[in-house]
Amino acid sequence: MIVVLKNEAKPEQIENLKTWLQSMNIGTHISVGVNHTIVGLVGDTSNVDMDLIGSLDIVEKVQRIQEPFKNANRKFHQSRLVVDINGTKIGGGEFQIIAGPCSVESREQICYVAESVKKSGAGFLRGGAFKPRTSPYAFQGLHGEGIELLLEAKKLTGLPIVSEIMNISHLPLFEKVDVVQVGARNMQNFDLLKELGKTDKVVLLKRGLANSIDELLMSAEYIMAGGNENVILCERGIRTFETRTRNTLDLSIIPVLKKLTHLPVVIDPSHALGYSYMVKSMALAATAAGADGLMIEVHNNPSKALCDGAQSLTPEAFDDVAKAVFQIRPFACKFE
């Protein structure tokens, strides 16, 4: 961290700043320039409050040089993370499609969809048992029963399963769930992240609608700081002024994350856009850009889906998308 002092900073004020930083175990390297005095902070500055230092009377500007995340930082991980669930791998060159309905609705539905998407080449089955809905009057999921049905579909097809957790007290229900998803609305539910950090569950962490890429990495850091290094990051759109799409899918997160972190990156075009007619185009774009995986909503009868039907594909439409994705994948952007 670099602190630029105002011209009028007095020696005793600079001395006070040094002393205060030392009380936080931060050393200082001071260089007096023509126009400004610059203080370089030496040591672990990841918990130094930039805004606070910037508010001091004698300070002109503050700039962080090191990223405030460590466990999620590419600099400290020579090889990219490959998540391996009984042989199904994602990350570090391994690509997967996660497919399935927004909500688990019935045994018939989830088993039918699971078999369909497996045939089309999906590597994971997704399905919501606990659904975060804007309205308290909307369908909230089948809860424990939904998890049971997912496990049946897993047994039937062999596909590892992904499902969203909304409350840490539900963790026992997720014992046999392969990947626990943290939704966009809970990306900064820090208590939930901390608890997941104490488990050995693979966590799929979705970016919040108004969260920066750095904040997404800091939330991954919450999980990883607890000892759980199995985190998959997922982009599902950010909120902007545009209304022709539900959210704006920020695909540039792919090269940015590939530079900053070793964690796998998955793109969810279904939730980001909200309309099924855009899914194929954006699934191909995400694949070409170098994503490690896709998350796509598939429903046997979108018009009757209990939630988010507008963005679901039929199994037939998904098959068409998956074919195109696997065809384009060999030509995708590669990262060191």
Next chain:
Amino acid sequence: MIVVLKNEAKPEQIENLKTWLQSMNIGTHISVGVNHTIVGLVGDTSNVDMDLIGSLDIVEKVQRIQEPFKNANRKFHQSRLVVDINGTKIGGGEFQIIAGPCSVESREQICYVAESVKKSGAGFLRGGAFKPRTSPYAFQGLHGEGIELLLEAKKLTGLPIVSEIMNISHLPLFEKVDVVQVGARNMQNFDLLKELGKTDKVVLLKRGLANSIDELLMSAEYIMAGGNENVILCERGIRTFETRTRNTLDLSIIPVLKKLTHLPVVIDPSHALGYSYMVKSMALAATAAGADGLMIEVHNNPSKALCDGAQSLTPEAFDDVAKAVFQIRPFACKFE
């Protein structure tokens, strides 16, 4: 809800739509126009998925006419809500300042600040014991001990206290806390909201950084649907492209909420802006616009605050702001 059908919709397709809506207990009123056929939905449409209907092949557009919130809706509440905590009232013409430090740090600190802000006219003491911080390495609050210290300050000054809850399992610690705050990052932590809906706690609900005013009201609805009608709404800035302020304080929420709901509206300029030099100007603006209250950060030594010091006022600066606020309050905008 109004559904506009495409010209090419066939009679049997329209019949199917009718039948499907009936299965959700929604009646229909169909009118055939020159260019379009319009279907009016009759009944409780608050849990009908607009996006799903919009995605049907025969549908051109969908529009919601009724707001999807009921308990929080002004239409069903003739008089505005006045929250009354042992005689300290807020809402419906009663105005209060909630003041105190971002985090409770020590007995000395919280008691000193409490006495100072009380002298300046604050009606509530705020202080964080559980702190949502972007970084897992930043100070996370004193937890139970922080609540204890707040209660001591309450005993000393008589000020009712406001503190943030991050995890429903901590609820027992909040037994004597007068107002339980739900922070911006948890505005759509629906499980937390539902549990608070089962209590009789006054809840101060902060708007999320990327949440619309309607979503704020839907989150209030989650609490109120459980039977707890004591909800105070709080604006603390939304995320935009502007970088001279931490967030953009959306003061137009005041007239909008005054039209849509009977719940009290509080403005937090300290968190929204991130710099103490702007607080006075925005506190006066919020008061003039007709807010029911302000939430302002005050710290005895902002340069040493363990978190968010940059935005805190000293007790002296707060006294100046409070004087100006009380002076301008009689000339504020009034709403029916």
Next chain:
Amino acid sequence: MIVVLKNEAKPEQIENLKTWLQSMNIGTHISVGVNHTIVGLVGDTSNVDMDLIGSLDIVEKVQRIQEPFKNANRKFHQSRLVVDINGTKIGGGEFQIIAGPCSVESREQICYVAESVKKSGAGFLRGGAFKPRTSPYAFQGLHGEGIELLLEAKKLTGLPIVSEIMNISHLPLFEKVDVVQVGARNMQNFDLLKELGKTDKVVLLKRGLANSIDELLMSAEYIMAGGNENVILCERGIRTFETRTRNTLDLSIIPVLKKLTHLPVVIDPSHALGYSYMVKSMALAATAAGADGLMIEVHNNPSKALCDGAQSLTPEAFDDVAKAVFQIRPFACKFE
């Protein structure tokens, strides 16, 4: 357009509304429902002010059903527009890369870059002679001399050229320029658009940083309403809260525009992102998503570029990107 009236609307008020609409040559079709009376507007509603109608005392809501753009509307154009410049085609299945430096700096520079990008397969040469710069103290372009140098490079390579116009009085200088670019900051400089509508120039219209897709189409409509139908649309990023990229590249504009209009769609990842390391990934994404073309900045010596060097590729890096783009193009998303 559909106007939903409030329950309390009186017959004489409805009659007044009808009369007023008739004075604008808009017919009405009124249907009285159980809860609401609905007025369907018949005729050309493209110049009816929705906000104004929405503000009338008796009106609950207003919804536009037809898009307010006509000339740019896919519904009225069976086949997609193919822009053909002496045999170099873009749109309707024809794909091109437009490449070149941000600013024309010297004969040597522009000729070297032109020959390089031609060798790599670019179909158009771009180069700025008039540069919109945030600061009045920054390099503003070589103006007329820049155009002359572009024409020399065109003569040398045969590549048609693209250059930005900032002021309609400069139009005579653009006589031999093949494609006239309207930059993001001038997307709603309506006087400039109108004048270009009176010419037969091909216009490449860039989306403004805060403009919706519909507004982009309305600006195309300004040009087309004047009789000039040769408009190419270009996405170059929208402004959001994210700071790891200069702007957020909204690739979902591709399927949206393909649905709404017959005009070609070009993506400019260089300006959108601001850093050259992301260009390859996003160029591949845009191609896969089904764009009709790419606009990519190439400079012989990015570190010495007079403007926007940070986002430029070297000719060697561009060659690598172009190869990958042409390789992936056959597998791109196709639209009816």
Next chain:
Amino acid sequence: MIVVLKNEAKPEQIENLKTWLQSMNIGTHISVGVNHTIVGLVGDTSNVDMDLIGSLDIVEKVQRIQEPFKNANRKFHQSRLVVDINGTKIGGGEFQIIAGPCSVESREQICYVAESVKKSGAGFLRGGAFKPRTSPYAFQGLHGEGIELLLEAKKLTGLPIVSEIMNISHLPLFEKVDVVQVGARNMQNFDLLKELGKTDKVVLLKRGLANSIDELLMSAEYIMAGGNENVILCERGIRTFETRTRNTLDLSIIPVLKKLTHLPVVIDPSHALGYSYMVKSMALAATAAGADGLMIEVHNNPSKALCDGAQSLTPEAFDDVAKAVFQIRPFACKFE
């Protein structure tokens, strides 16, 4: 400007950087720290491209310390600008309301409104003769005739007039117009700004929908760099995700601009919000926050206004707002 170099930067690379900067007349002050080497740039860095330096291989980060605007900078202006038009003053403690219709429609209309708003205490009359409309099919203003009618209303009432210019070729028509407005869509029409900088016209410059406060100041700098120092800045809302208001009125611009510049700041709640019911609340807020003036739309018959009627006040409603504004003004926030 401070440039932080990477650890791996070699001495000869640093030497090259120094030489390159010297070629732009920028001196350097290099200090070698424990972890990083820091280069301080000495001289006028306002035209140094930060992004370009940041893209160099050896550079870790770049930070600007001085603002890139000079003429508009508070640091170089001891006293705040007071614009004085024949005795009607705005800025530096002088407060004015600018009121009038969106568009001039007829002699009767503009004269009636002018007399009404004068009676209510407005200091300026506004009225559009050239209207920037999203649709080419919407009413575009009376042009020269509109200016004539405004001048008649000025003669009748003595109110100085404000009107928008969209095209520099129209400047002769504005000879007797007291304040020339540059609209939000033209805030970065740099050619227009430069030409206005050569005149002695008072310019009211509106912030663009997606423009930062710093960009607004840079656009003022364009005008002032030409020698015209009479610039009034105006906030009229920025574009965000919120849909209950047309735009989000960013009132925190008031304390920010008061810190950064000596130029007067005017707030336009009518255009920002789009609905007349919010105007009073936000007019009071802007006044309390310390704005130098307000711009408010007033129309004799809002329901028949040819544009933007939804946001206009009747003369009676304006009178009520103006009374409340003048009553609250003495208690507004003051700045040094």
